[in-house]
Amino acid sequence: MNTPQEPRRILILTPWVPFPVSGACQQDRFSGMQQMKALGHEISVIAKIHHFQDATGARNAFEKAGIPLTLVKHPRHPWKLLFRKFFSILKNPALLDGAALEYTDPAYERVVIDTLKQFKPDLVWMEYSSHWPVLRLLKKYGIPMIVKSSLHEPQNCIDEHGGSLLSRLKSLPKHPGERIAARESDLILAISPDEEKYYASLGAKKTGVMPLRGLSKCFVRKHHERKEILDVVFLSSNYNMGHNRDALDFLLTKIVPIVRKKLAGKIRFHLTGKKFPKQYEYLLGPDVLTTGYIEDLSAFLFTMDAALCPWISGTGMQQKVFEPLCRSLPLLTTKTAGYPFVNGKEVLLCTTPEEFVDGLSELFDPVRRNELACNAYDKAFSMFSEDAVKRLFTKALKDASASKQIPTGGKELV
Numbered sequence: 001m002n003t004p005q006e007p008r009r010i011l012i013l014t015p016w017v018p019f020p021v022s023g024a025c026q027q028d029r030f031s032g033m034q035q036m037k038a039l040g041h042e043i044s045v046i047a048k049i050h051h052f053q054d055a056t057g058a059r060n061a062f063e064k065a066g067i068p069l070t071l072v073k074h075p076r077h078p079w080k081l082l083f084r085k086f087f088s089i090l091k092n093p094a095l096l097d098g099a100a101l102e103y104t105d106p107a108y109e110r111v112v113i114d115t116l117k118q119f120k121p122d123l124v125w126m127e128y129s130s131h132w133p134v135l136r137l138l139k140k141y142g143i144p145m146i147v148k149s150s151l152h153e154p155q156n157c158i159d160e161h162g163g164s165l166l167s168r169l170k171s172l173p174k175h176p177g178e179r180i181a182a183r184e185s186d187l188i189l190a191i192s193p194d195e196e197k198y199y200a201s202l203g204a205k206k207t208g209v210m211p212l213r214g215l216s217k218c219f220v221r222k223h224h225e226r227k228e229i230l231d232v233v234f235l236s237s238n239y240n241m242g243h244n245r246d247a248l249d250f251l252l253t254k255i256v257p258i259v260r261k262k263l264a265g266k267i268r269f270h271l272t273g274k275k276f277p278k279q280y281e282y283l284l285g286p287d288v289l290t291t292g293y294i295e296d297l298s299a300f301l302f303t304m305d306a307a308l309c310p311w312i313s314g315t316g317m318q319q320k321v322f323e324p325l326c327r328s329l330p331l332l333t334t335k336t337a338g339y340p341f342v343n344g345k346e347v348l349l350c351t352t353p354e355e356f357v358d359g360l361s362e363l364f365d366p367v368r369r370n371e372l373a374c375n376a377y378d379k380a381f382s383m384f385s386e387d388a389v390k391r392l393f394t395k396a397l398k399d400a401s402a403s404k405q406i407p408t409g410g411k412e413l414v
Contacts, residue, residue: 009042011121013112015128017047017071019058023237024319025150027214029127032148033067035213035390036125043067044119046111048074048102070115072108081105094180096173099130099153109137116141123400129153129181129188136184144400147185148210151316152195153178159313160242178202187400191317193338206399210392211339212317215326215384221377222302222328224369229268232360233304233329235320236273243314245277250310252283254353260287262357266364270304272297298327306330306363308356325380330372332359339383346376 012033018026036043045062049055049071062069075081078098082089085104089095095104102108112134116124124138124145130153135145154174161167182188182204189210190196196207234251236244248271259267269288276290284290294300307324311334322339324331325347332348343349348359363369382388 009044009119009121009123010036011115011119011124012036012043012045013124013126013131013134014045014047015130016074017049017053017058017069019053019061021061024212024214027217028150028212030065031213031216032127032210032393034065035216035386035393037066038386039390039393044070044115044121046070046072046115048072048108050074051076070111072111075102075105078102092176094173094176095133097130097153097170097177099128100133100173100177103131103133112137116143123397126185129178132177132181132184135180139184144186146396146400147181147188149181149188149190149195149199151191151314152198156315159246159315162242182207187396189396191337193340195315195337197338208392208396208399210396211384211389212319212322213389215319215322215380216386216389218298218323218326219377219381219385220298220302220327222373224305224330224366224373226366227305229266230305230360230363231268231270231303232306232308233301233324234269234271234308235323236271237319238274239277240275241314243312243318244273244320246312246314247310247320248277248280250312250353251308252280252288255308255310255356256283256288258353258357259360263360267360269308272300301327301329304329305369306332306360308332308360310350310356311335322380322384325376326384328373328377330363330369331376332356341376341379346372346379348372 014029018029021027021030033043033045045067047069049058055071058071059069078101081101085095085101088104095101116138121143124143126134126145126147129147129149131147138145154171157171157174158167179202182199182202187206187208188199188204189208190199191211193209196209200207236248239245239248256269267287271288271290272294274293307329309320309331311318311321317337321331321333321336325341330348332350334349334351336347341347348362350356350359
């Protein structure tokens with residue numbers, strides 16, 4: 001019996017080009033491309049670009065990394081495409097999701113098909129489930145297709161906009177889109193074990209898990225010493241994102257008041273991220289500091305003693321929760337998206353404000369901090385390290401190509 005081999009050439013379709021490589025999303029996608037190259041695969045990337053992005057800078061960055069890049073302008077007037085695709089939308093209301101509709105743009109479709117014919121890929125890799133229209137566009141070519149989901153799109157649409165009626169209406173066409181991505185791809189990769197169950201429930205042919213690939217570059221060992229005042233970080237990239245605002249509100253209005261009563265003068269919070277909401281500025285003080293954007297996050301986090309990251313809303317795999325685990329910081333959070341971190345051994349899982357404060361009280365003992373940090377680092381490394389992610393990637397290629405005989409060109413990690 002012949003064993004299916006890995007694809008040799010991989011065409012990557014990604015949303016807006018991941019440049020500059022600053023946030024978790026950009027780091028995730030760009031790291032994934034680098035990991036594919038490191039495994040010996042020949043890749044070619046097609047990405048959308050917004051009018052405000054630096055096209056020259058993006059091309060130079062990709063050229064430096066040895067990654068061929070084709071940029072397609074993001075439509076500035078989506079209503080024109082909406083009008084043009086009116087009858088297609090009537091046939092398939094899932095196209096009311098603007099995030100998916102943009103991939104039916106004839107200009108984009110031409111670039112994809114032309115690249116497909118010239119590059120002759122063995123596999124097509126699509127970042128984000130909103131690429132589902134391309135699954136149907138390319139189905140006739142018989143090439144294995146993998147969809148790499150970043151999050152549960154319908155629920156994220158609701159969470160990021162405060163659960164408003166409008167956000168719930170906007171989420172409706174995303175449900176059938178997710179179902180199409182799950183059922184019509186050869187493999188759909190969820191970003192967490194919890195969301196893998198979601199895609200399986202939609203009737204996916206095959207499912208797998210691919211964590212945030214940028215975490216592979218975050219591993220740092222740290223030894224914790226005794227301190228009178230603990231420096232505790234709350235990680236956020238920016239506060240325009242609904243899940244970051246929800247977590248911030250919980251921290252400042254529920255946890256901090258109890259800390260100021262029970263642990264007065266013993267905890268100093270550091271709130272990272274751009275665009276701090278002005279309505280919370282009155283709650284700041286010597287014990288609650290904002291940092292804004294931090295250029296060298298690795299160096300900054302090395303000065304911290306713990307991380308506190310409530311998970312109040314939002315889907316996917318929030319980097320503010322998982323990065324501290326890779327950087328040897330004891331973590332207090334609400335959940336870990338199905339990744340098997342053991343409460344009390346590798347992480348402190350908390351639901352109520354009182355539980356968060358009790359968890360902080362535990363961390364004054366440096367032995368306890370080192371125990372949690374070391375255990376969490378080891379568990380995280382086993383799942384999120386470069387080698388771990390490459391193994392997942394190699395397995396994904398084999399699973400997606402299982403029904404087709406494809407010549408090998410990459411080198412499997414041993």
